[in-house]
Amino acid sequence: MRALCWHGKADIRCDTVPDPRIEEPRDAIIKVTSCAICGSDLHLYDGFMPGMEQGDILGHEAMGEVVEVGREVTNLKVGERVVIPFTIFCGECEQCRRGNFSVCERSNRNKDLADKVFGHTTAGLFGYTHLTGGYAGGQAEYLRVPFADRTHIKVPGGLGDEQLLFLSDIFPTGWQAAVQCDLQPTDTVAIWGCGPVGQMAIRSTVLLGAKRVIAIDTVPERLAMAQAGGAVTIDFMQESVVERLNDLTQGKGPEKCIDAVGMEAHATATLDSIYDRAKQALMLETDRAHVLREMIHVCRPAGVLSVPGVYGGLLDKFPFGVLMNKGLTVRTGQTHVNRWTDDLLRRIEEGQIDPSFVITHKVRLEDGPAMYKTFRDKEDGCIKVVLKP
Amino acid sequence: MAYRYHRSSPWYDADPSTRALAQGLGWFSVGLGLAELLAPRPLGRWLGLEEHAGLIRAYGARELAAGIGILTRGDPTPWLWARVAGDALDLATLATGIGDDNPQRGNVGIALAAVAGVTALDVMCAQALAVGRSEPPTPIRDYSDRRGFPRPPEAMRGAARDFAVPQDMRIPEALRPYPTA
Numbered sequence: 001m002r003a004l005c006w007h008g009k010a011d012i013r014c015d016t017v018p019d020p021r022i023e024e025p026r027d028a029i030i031k032v033t034s035c036a037i038c039g040s041d042l043h044l045y046d047g048f049m050p051g052m053e054q055g056d057i058l059g060h061e062a063m064g065e066v067v068e069v070g071r072e073v074t075n076l077k078v079g080e081r082v083v084i085p086f087t088i089f090c091g092e093c094e095q096c097r098r099g100n101f102s103v104c105e106r107s108n109r110n111k112d113l114a115d116k117v118f119g120h121t122t123a124g125l126f127g128y129t130h131l132t133g134g135y136a137g138g139q140a141e142y143l144r145v146p147f148a149d150r151t152h153i154k155v156p157g158g159l160g161d162e163q164l165l166f167l168s169d170i171f172p173t174g175w176q177a178a179v180q181c182d183l184q185p186t187d188t189v190a191i192w193g194c195g196p197v198g199q200m201a202i203r204s205t206v207l208l209g210a211k212r213v214i215a216i217d218t219v220p221e222r223l224a225m226a227q228a229g230g231a232v233t234i235d236f237m238q239e240s241v242v243e244r245l246n247d248l249t250q251g252k253g254p255e256k257c258i259d260a261v262g263m264e265a266h267a268t269a270t271l272d273s274i275y276d277r278a279k280q281a282l283m284l285e286t287d288r289a290h291v292l293r294e295m296i297h298v299c300r301p302a303g304v305l306s307v308p309g310v311y312g313g314l315l316d317k318f319p320f321g322v323l324m325n326k327g328l329t330v331r332t333g334q335t336h337v338n339r340w341t342d343d344l345l346r347r348i349e350e351g352q353i354d355p356s357f358v359i360t361h362k363v364r365l366e367d368g369p370a371m372y373k374t375f376r377d378k379e380d381g382c383i384k385v386v387l388k389p
Numbered sequence: 390m391a392y393r394y395h396r397s398s399p400w401y402d403a404d405p406s407t408r409a410l411a412q413g414l415g416w417f418s419v420g421l422g423l424a425e426l427l428a429p430r431p432l433g434r435w436l437g438l439e440e441h442a443g444l445i446r447a448y449g450a451r452e453l454a455a456g457i458g459i460l461t462r463g464d465p466t467p468w469l470w471a472r473v474a475g476d477a478l479d480l481a482t483l484a485t486g487i488g489d490d491n492p493q494r495g496n497v498g499i500a501l502a503a504v505a506g507v508t509a510l511d512v513m514c515a516q517a518l519a520v521g522r523s524e525p526p527t528p529i530r531d532y533s534d535r536r537g538f539p540r541p542p543e544a545m546r547g548a549a550r551d552f553a554v555p556q557d558m559r560i561p562e563a564l565r566p567y568p569t570a
Contacts, residue, residue, distance in 0.1 A: 098557075099555070179552075179554055179555075179558055180558045181560075182554050182558060182559045182560040183554075185547070199537075203537050203538070204549075206538075206542050206545055206546050207545060207546075207547070207548050207549035208547070208549050208550065208552060209546060209547030209548075209549070209550045210546075220529050221529055221530050221532050224529075224531070224532045224533050224535075225532040225533075225535045227533070228532060228533050228534060228535050228536040228537075228542075229535075229536055229537055229538070229542060230536070230538075230541075230542025230543065230545070230546070269461060270461060271457060271461070274419065274457060274460055274461070278419070304560055329560055329561070331558070339555075343552065347549065351539050352538075352539070352545070352548055352549065353537055353538060354537055354538075354539075355537065357535040357536065357537035358535070358537070360530070360532075380530075381529065381530030381532070383532075
């Protein structure tokens with residue numbers, strides 16, 4: 001089959017690789033009908049995430065049709081249409097029973113490695129480093145799904161792939177980012193980053209009823225899309241984020257802040273980002289923490305910081321004293337996708353939201369390598385790429 | 390605030406190669422500035438200008454400021470011209486060390502050639518940014534209709550208030566709701 005494979009920094013190729021096969025009784029194989037490039041794939045593309053190996057198949061946003069099931073998978077049939085969540089989960093361990101699927105205790109087959117790095121393992125993820133299991137990803141013609149009896153979302157036939165695909169990651173990720181803010185009708189929410197997760201977080205925040213949403217970015221197309229979704233926008237290259245947020249909140253700061261940027265904050269927009277970039281180049285730091293610093297500084301005391309943005313390792317100059325003294329609550333984590341998808345699927349079916357609004361590019365799988373660059377460089381108005389194997 | 394659907398700043402109007410050159414010059418300025426700030430004496434010794442260590446440190450601060458200006462401002466053009474002015478100062482200072490009485494005059498010659506080369510790049514980049522693109526600017530894609538909702542956002546606000554936030558994702562009771570204006 002053909003698949004997008006990682007060969008090093010900024011080196012992704014559409015290779016021919018062996019077809020996946022059933023390895024465990026709870027496996028299934030799906031024929032991928034649509035998949036997408038995620039912003040967090042760019043951390044792999046840019047070489048910021050450790051634990052990748054030559055030839056690893058990328059991709060953790062995929063959907064398709066079941067073509068084969070293992071003998072213990074009794075709730076899926078060949079021909080059924082499924083979206084595959086990016087977090088692989090067993091559904092049986094203590095964490096899964098609590099709904100904390102992204103920290104499933106059993107699905108990471110490289111648990112020993114994860115235990116050493118994280119202290120305790122987190123869930124296996126598709127196409128996202130050997131630290132999270134080294135599972136082949138979904139930017140391919142076929143995908144092996146471990147623990148498939150739980151790791152799937154059955155979807156109806158009446159809706160198009162584009163409306164459903166983002167149940168795999170970015171829609172529930174934006175939703176969880178908003179949910180863990182525990183929004184009140186009086187809240188002002190500031191969202192850093194108007195990429196795909198930021199866009200979903202904006203819509204989720206509006207639906208959940210916050211008083212006002214403020215979105216921060218500098219790419220005109222992304223700001224326009226954020227504005228279309230109901231956000232007041234701030235271009236961080238044109239104005240001071242802190243001053244504007246304080247102006248918009250009578251000097252008190254937003255009650256809730258969402259970091260939809262993560263470890264690769266704009267490298268040259270601020271002094272601290274330049275400092276971080278220089279330290280990254282010298283291998284003295286892994287992540288650029290500008291957004292976290294700014295959120296901690298501007299958030300209203302006793303507010304909430306929600307961090308769906310992906311971080312990889314070590315931060316420097318982190319104002320923990322400010323965080324502590326302001327009594328901020330910090331909520332983080334990979335998304336517990338299936339905890340939200342029944343509800344979100346219902347909202348899509350009822351027409352409350354159509355997540356396909358975010359798609360700007362639809363291309364063939366073999367055009368994927370070029371689209372990684374276009375997406376990374378934010379060229380051609382690129383916000384979300386869907387690949388058709 | 391409505392967003393323009395074509396880019397009109399010197400930065401966006403410039404060719405990608407000009408933008409890359411400006412970024413490169415910005416990082417070069419930061420690197421050279423740090424070297425001059427942190428190691429003015431070894432640099433002065435290498436040039437035979439040990440007595441100018443204080444001046445080299447001041448030049449380092451100037452380089453660093455210009456580099457940060459280029460990298461962080463929406464329009465780096467004034468900062469590139471500031472670099473050109475700084476290059477002139479560097480050339481004038483280096484020229485004082487080219488005399489026969491300086492045993493390190495060979496190194497000064499190397500430095501003069503390097504600064505002259507970088508000055509040419511600075512001028513070229515600043516001029517290219519001032520002129521802008523020869524072809525019309527790339528129109529920005531219009532996503533102003535990409536709301537994702539069936540009705541305007543104001544009409545959708547709170548449509549999901551039927552959702553019950555799980556107990557483990559609620560913030561402490563004492564912290565909500567905020568009394569707000």
